[in-house]
Amino acid sequence: MAAFFKSRHRWKRTSCFTILTRNLTGKYDYDLVVIGGGSGGLACSKEAAQLGQKVAVLDYVEPSAKGTRWGLGGTCVNVGCIPKKLMHQAALLGTAVKDARKYGWKIKDPVSHDWETMAEAVQNHVRSLNWGHRVQLQDKKVKYLNVKGSLLDEHTVRGMTKSGKESFLTAKNIVIATGGRPKYPTHIPGAMEHGITSDDIFWLKEAPGKTLVVGASYVALECAGFLTGIGQDTKVMVRSIALRGFDQQMAGLVTDHMQAYGTRFAWGCVPQRVDKLPSGALQVTWADTRTGKEETDSFDSVLWAVGRAPETKALGLDKVGVEVNRETGKIVVGADESTSVSNIYAFGDIGEGRPELTPTAVKAGRLLARRLAGQSTQLMDYDNVATTVFTPLEYSCVGLSEEEAVGRHGQDAIEVYHAFYKPLEFTVAERDASQCYIKVVCERGGEQRILGLHYTGPNAGEVMQGFSLALRCGATLSHLKETVGIHPTCAEELTKVSITKRSGLDATVTGC
Amino acid sequence: MSLYEEVKVHGYAEFCKAVSDRKGKDIFAYFSGDKDADGNSWCPDCVKAEPIVRGEISHLPEGSVFIYCQVGQRDYWKNPNNDFKKTLKLSGVPTLLRYGTPQKLVEEECFKANLVRMMFTED
Numbered sequence: 001m002a003a004f005f006k007s008r009h010r011w012k013r014t015s016c017f018t019i020l021t022r023n024l025t026g027k028y029d030y031d032l033v034v035i036g037g038g039s040g041g042l043a044c045s046k047e048a049a050q051l052g053q054k055v056a057v058l059d060y061v062e063p064s065a066k067g068t069r070w071g072l073g074g075t076c077v078n079v080g081c082i083p084k085k086l087m088h089q090a091a092l093l094g095t096a097v098k099d100a101r102k103y104g105w106k107i108k109d110p111v112s113h114d115w116e117t118m119a120e121a122v123q124n125h126v127r128s129l130n131w132g133h134r135v136q137l138q139d140k141k142v143k144y145l146n147v148k149g150s151l152l153d154e155h156t157v158r159g160m161t162k163s164g165k166e167s168f169l170t171a172k173n174i175v176i177a178t179g180g181r182p183k184y185p186t187h188i189p190g191a192m193e194h195g196i197t198s199d200d201i202f203w204l205k206e207a208p209g210k211t212l213v214v215g216a217s218y219v220a221l222e223c224a225g226f227l228t229g230i231g232q233d234t235k236v237m238v239r240s241i242a243l244r245g246f247d248q249q250m251a252g253l254v255t256d257h258m259q260a261y262g263t264r265f266a267w268g269c270v271p272q273r274v275d276k277l278p279s280g281a282l283q284v285t286w287a288d289t290r291t292g293k294e295e296t297d298s299f300d301s302v303l304w305a306v307g308r309a310p311e312t313k314a315l316g317l318d319k320v321g322v323e324v325n326r327e328t329g330k331i332v333v334g335a336d337e338s339t340s341v342s343n344i345y346a347f348g349d350i351g352e353g354r355p356e357l358t359p360t361a362v363k364a365g366r367l368l369a370r371r372l373a374g375q376s377t378q379l380m381d382y383d384n385v386a387t388t389v390f391t392p393l394e395y396s397c398v399g400l401s402e403e404e405a406v407g408r409h410g411q412d413a414i415e416v417y418h419a420f421y422k423p424l425e426f427t428v429a430e431r432d433a434s435q436c437y438i439k440v441v442c443e444r445g446g447e448q449r450i451l452g453l454h455y456t457g458p459n460a461g462e463v464m465q466g467f468s469l470a471l472r473c474g475a476t477l478s479h480l481k482e483t484v485g486i487h488p489t490c491a492e493e494l495t496k497v498s499i500t501k502r503s504g505l506d507a508t509v510t511g512c
Numbered sequence: 513m514s515l516y517e518e519v520k521v522h523g524y525a526e527f528c529k530a531v532s533d534r535k536g537k538d539i540f541a542y543f544s545g546d547k548d549a550d551g552n553s554w555c556p557d558c559v560k561a562e563p564i565v566r567g568e569i570s571h572l573p574e575g576s577v578f579i580y581c582q583v584g585q586r587d588y589w590k591n592p593n594n595d596f597k598k599t600l601k602l603s604g605v606p607t608l609l610r611y612g613t614p615q616k617l618v619e620e621e622c623f624k625a626n627l628v629r630m631m632f633t634e635d
Contacts, residue, residue, distance in 0.1 A: 128614035135621065138630050 028170040030056050032372060033157050035149035035315070036177035038074020039358040040348030042133060044175055044365030049142045051373040056169055057142055058149035058159055064199035065184065065192050071130030072137075072144070075179055075349070076358040078126055083202035084222055086122045088390045091229020095392075099429035113230040115207035122202065149178075151316040154341055158316075173372050176322075176331060176339075176346040177365065178311035180356070185214075185306055190274030194282050195302040198223065208232060209300025212284055214271055216242035218389045220305035221254065225391040228263040235264040235299075237271060237286065243389065247401035253435040253456050257393035260432060269295070274302055310350050320344070325352045335379050337368050345372075347380075360385055386468035393435055394460035398468040399452035405441045414451070415444040417477070417497035421509040423458055424488045436490070440480065440497050448477035453494065463491040516572040522546075522582045524595035530579050531611060538576040539611035540632070543602060545589060546582045554586045558606045561622035565608055568625055571632040 034045045037059025045057040061078075063069040070078035090113070097111050137144045147159030147167065157174060159167045182197035198219050201208065209232060213224040216238040227234045236258075243251035259265055268290040275283045281298040288295055310330045317324055323332045323340035330352040331339055337347040345368060347354065348361035363380060370376035386398035405414050417440040422433040441452035453467050470479065485492025499507045519530045531539060542565055545555030553559050572578060583589055583596050583605060596602045609616035610631060621627055 124614060131614045131616075134630070134634075135617070135627060138627055139621075139624065 028155060028172050030054050030143070030169060030171040032056075032173050032175065032369075033058065033149075033169050033171035034175045034177060035157065036074070036175075036179060036311075036348070036350075037072050037133070037144070038177060038179050038348065038361070039076045040179075040361030040365040041074065041175070041177035042072075042137070042365075043362040044177065044347075044369045045142045046136060046140045047366040047369035048373060049140045051369065051375055053369075053373055055142045056145060056171075057137065058145050058147050058157065060146060060148035060160075062148070062181075064181075064197065066196055066200045068200045068203045070203070071127065072133045072146075073126075073130050077129045077133070079199050079202055081358055082129065083122050083126060084226075085390060086125065087118065087202065087226040087230075088222065090118050091226040091392065094229050094231070099425075099431065102429050115230070116205070118230070119202070119204065126202075148314065150314055151320045151322070151344075154320055154343055172343065174344045175337075175365075175368065176315065176344065176350055177348045177361070178315065179349040180308040180310045182219075182304065183307045183309045184304055185271070188271055188273060190276070190282075191271075191302075191304060194274045194276055195304045197304050201303060208303070210298075211235070211301045211303055212237060212271075212282075212297075212299045213303045213305055215305035215307070216244075216255075217305055217307065218243060218246075218391075219308075220303075221258065221391045222389065223303060223305060224263050225258060228258070228261060229392055234262075235266060235297075237266045237269045239270050239289075240268070246389070246395075247397065247403065247439070247452075247454055249402060250395055250397065250437070250439070250454050250456060253437055254389065254391050254393060254395050257435040257456075258391060260434075261392050263392075266295075308349070308356065312350065322346075328352060330354075336371065337364060337380070355382060355385055355387075357385065357387060384468060384471045386464045386471075388461035388464065390461070393456050394458065395454070395456045396460035396464035397452065397454045398464055398471050399450065400441060401452060401454075402439065402441050405451045409443065409451075413444050414441060415448065415477075416441050416501040418499060418501055418507045419493055419497050419509050420507055421457070421490065421493040423490050425458070438493050438497060440477070440494070442477050450475045450477060450480065455490075455494065457490045459490070463494070466491075467494065515574040516569075516576045516578050518578045518580060520580045520582075523584060524599075527579065527581045530577075530581075534577050538573055539579060540572065540576060541579040541581055541607075541609055541611055543581050543583050543596065543605050543607045543609075545605050546585055555589075555605050557604075557619055557622070561606045561608075564623055564625050565606075565628055568628040568632055571629050573632070 031053040032048050032055045034041045034057040037057050041057055045055045049055045059072050061069050076082060094113060097107060101107055145159055147161050149157050149159050152158045155170050157169045182199055184192045186192060201223055211227055211232055211234050213220050213234060214237045220236060224234045224236045242255045269286045269288050271284055271286045273285045277283050277298060281300060282302050283296060283298045284302060285294060285296045312324060312329055321341055322344055325332055331346040331350050333339060333346050333351040337345045339346050347364045347368060349356045360382060367378055367380050384399055388394060388396040402416055419438045421436055423436060426433045436457040439454040440450060442448045442450045450471060455463055480495055483495045485495040493509060499505050521527050521530050544558040545553045547553045588594055604619045606622045607616060607618050608622050615631055617627055617631060
């Protein structure tokens with residue numbers, strides 16, 4: 001109890017920015033305390049404040065092993081979606097410049113890329129987003145604290161500053177949205193001392209040079225993709241399969257394109273150690289599981305992209321009794337983002353079984369805020385969420401993969417329509433379109449409801465967004481076929497599919 | 513005994529000189545439309561924002577610089593190619609910014625005393 005009174009007094013001094021908002025309970029410092037100022041945490045706290053709740057959000061970035069740190073906004077803004085897409089764009093522009101010559105542009109050879117210029121521009125944009133979020137929180141009357149939050153009990157959160165100063169907040173409801181961080185393969189000698197992760201790549205002061213990317217997740221492939229695109233010698237080391245969890249036929253097209261495009265792949269290889277050479281380069285030794293041989297090569301940088309781990313260790317979850325999945329470390333959540341403790345909720349990357357995506361975290365956060373404010377009972381719908389992998393040949397999808405559809409309905413109850421198409425822009429540019437492909441997975445009987453859509457090609461995200469709305473509306477194959485395509489586009493090819501996999505016929509689109 | 517230095521400049525060249533003369537310092541700059549002989553600016557938002565910004569000025573960090581910059585007449589400002597727009601990337605007046613950082617408040621944001629104070633007091 002004494003701590004409770006002490007904390008109230010402490011907060012009076014630092015509360016000079018807190019405008020008096022309706023404190024619904026009168027008993028706690030806040031109606032809602034959100035731990036984590038990323039995509040989910042910010043959306044939730046802003047929505048709650050707009051609905052009249054007294055809200056505080058705690059955001060803290062533990063520096064990466066290499067010492068990289070960043071501002072408010074979470075993974076997406078600082079070390080994820082935003083810098084990733086911008087660097088992907090830098091790489092695409094490199095390809096466009098080369099294509100431009102075929103379209104008549106007189107561009108001198110060789111065209112080179114300057115990492116410093118790109119990195120500075122990207123980092124400046126990220127910093128402007130950090131500031132934008134800061135302004136929004138202040139404007140929407142959300143109390144922001146740059147402290148590392150942890151649970152003391154069901155209604156008390158402890159905040160720790162960088163210098164070790166403690167503070168305490170009490171709250172009626174607590175939301176955990178601390179997300180995840182890249183994993184280091186700590187069992188590999190030299191991995192942590194010499195390697196970097198996605199936490200570091202976007203903040204490097206100099207180009208990473210000859211790079212080994214270990215992993216075949218979308219993080220690995222997207223990074224390897226843009227590094228290749230800007231001219232870095234890049235190799236991807238894959239233990240077994242690429243893009244686990246995604247449609248594997250599509251994953252193959254993505255990696256085939258990357259290989260044709262200049263990224264080297266070491267399939268079935270497992271790194272064993274990383275040593276630093278006197279020259280400063282990194283010597284990596286690995287085992288090739290296909291030949292049984294040990295190989296070695298030197299690189300300027302080693303990027304580990306072997307998965308992400310939830311930020312739960314330092315939260316004090318066991319102390320308060322919040323149930324965590326033993327295998328993944330993620331918080332076990334109900335359909336309403338509730339945890340095993342009645343007034344504590346968790347969502348975003350931290351939630352077990354949840355997609356690790358910004359838009360789902362944002363939406364789930366807003367809906368949760370509305371439910372907590374008693375304004376709604378609507379739950380988040382995690383089905384039919386469209387996504388895009390921003391590899392050099394982009395891949396977007398919504399709904400089920402072919403494997404999932406077969407698994408759920410059986411091969412005989414599924415029909416797959418597909419087409420290999422060629423973007424018009426590739427013709428003059430003399431670009432290879434072998435991996436540009438579309439797949440429509442639907443029910444074989446009845447009205448042939450569409451179960452999944454898959455597309456590899458330019459602007460994959462832009463192409464798929466509208467179609468995800470169609471899936472939400474229960475689109476069937478006839479809806480798709482009755483839709484008139486926009487010409488000439490890549491997206492129109494989705495409306496023109498007619499060849500089934502079952503027929504065995506050639507699925508290459510020929511002319512108009 | 514003020515904690516900060518206030519500098520009044522008029523036009524882009526004077527602004528640049530004021531900044532380059534104070535390298536390494538924490539510089540806050542407030543851009544406003546020119547005031548006429550009676551002290552009234554052609555920019556109504558600037559008229560509204562100025563007392564609010566000045567109201568928070570005591571919160572400026574010690575050793576910092578506050579540059580009050582009149583950008584020019586309305587016609588100069590409306591030209592999309594003026595130096596402030598092209599080089600400093602200003603989108604409107606009034607603008608309050610922390611030089612060399614992405615921290616800035618534009619137009620109506622300058623009416624909010626709590627945002628101005630936040631910029632002056634936080635890192």
